[in-house]
Amino acid sequence: MIEPLRVAVLLSGRGSNLQALIDAQHTGALPIELVLAASNRINAEGLRRAERAGIPTLALDPAPFATRAGYDAALFARVAARAPQLIVLAGFMRVLDPAAIAPWHGRMINIHPSLLPKYAGLKTHARVLAAGDMVHGASVHYVTAELDGGPVIAQATIDTVSGDTPESLAGRLLPREHALLCACVDAIARGLVTLGERGVMLDGVRLTQPMNLLSDGQLCAAVGAE
Numbered sequence: 379m380i381e382p383l384r385v386a387v388l389l390s391g392r393g394s395n396l397q398a399l400i401d402a403q404h405t406g407a408l409p410i411e412l413v414l415a416a417s418n419r420i421n422a423e424g425l426r427r428a429e430r431a432g433i434p435t436l437a438l439d440p441a442p443f444a445t446r447a448g449y450d451a452a453l454f455a456r457v458a459a460r461a462p463q464l465i466v467l468a469g470f471m472r473v474l475d476p477a478a479i480a481p482w483h484g485r486m487i488n489i490h491p492s493l494l495p496k497y498a499g500l501k502t503h504a505r506v507l508a509a510g511d512m513v514h515g516a517s518v519h520y521v522t523a524e525l526d527g528g529p530v531i532a533q534a535t536i537d538t539v540s541g542d543t544p545e546s547l548a549g550r551l552l553p554r555e556h557a558l559l560c561a562c563v564d565a566i567a568r569g570l571v572t573l574g575e576r577g578v579m580l581d582g583v584r585l586t587q588p589m590n591l592l593s594d595g596q597l598c599a600a601v602g603a604e
């Protein structure tokens with residue numbers, strides 16, 4: 379029996395990735411305890427999802443704070459009070475102050491809707507289509523001071539098809555994102571994935587490239603792991 383990993387989720391909107399974690403945890407398959415859902419948007423749908431699941435919530439409006447650093451310090455002090463072992467950024471639409479991130483090095487991950495290092499930042503689906511890419515995807519990575527730039531744990535891919543719009547692409551990718559996030563959180567909760575000095579470690583072996591999400595929801599490491 380694995381001791382559940384204490385997980386805090388930061389979000390700004392819909393919260394479908396949080397819902398995926400809630401659902402996976404409820405099936406008993408994901409050994410985590412969701413100890414907090416926090417948002418910079420008071421009306422975020424994700425907070426309502428958390429309330430329905432009985433997860434403590436925190437809505438902290440940035441408006442009264444004079445600086446980003448001040449807001450982030452206040453936010454992360456409140457998050458730390460719940461003693462999470464892992465922070466998941468799931469649609470948290472704010473750039474974070476490096477000083478707030480630093481204490482969580484190796485204990486904070488983000489899900490991003492592109493195959494990083496391609497398309498860091500916003501409007502990833504439109505940028506993929508504009509570039510004519512035939513493959514798109516999502517990445518889960520450890521958070522560092524560089525926006526969407528930390529070591530990538532794993533990726534899920536989908537093909538683009540003729541007639542795709544940013545919306546159709548986003549809609550097809552979303553369920554893969556949910557499976558990817560659950561698989562990565564599961565691997566971390568089981569102690570299989572950690573962040574080492576030289577990159578992501580899988581069972582003590584450094585990954586030379588991100589793992590891939592298979593269609594059955596399992597993560598697969600390339601042979602090139604060393």
Ligand code: GRF
Pocket residue numbers: 389390391392393394395396424468469470489490491516555
């Ligand atoms: C997801 O596409 C995620 O990759 C991105 O923001 C979106 C959040 O969706 N970072 P949701 O709020 O989890 O539904």
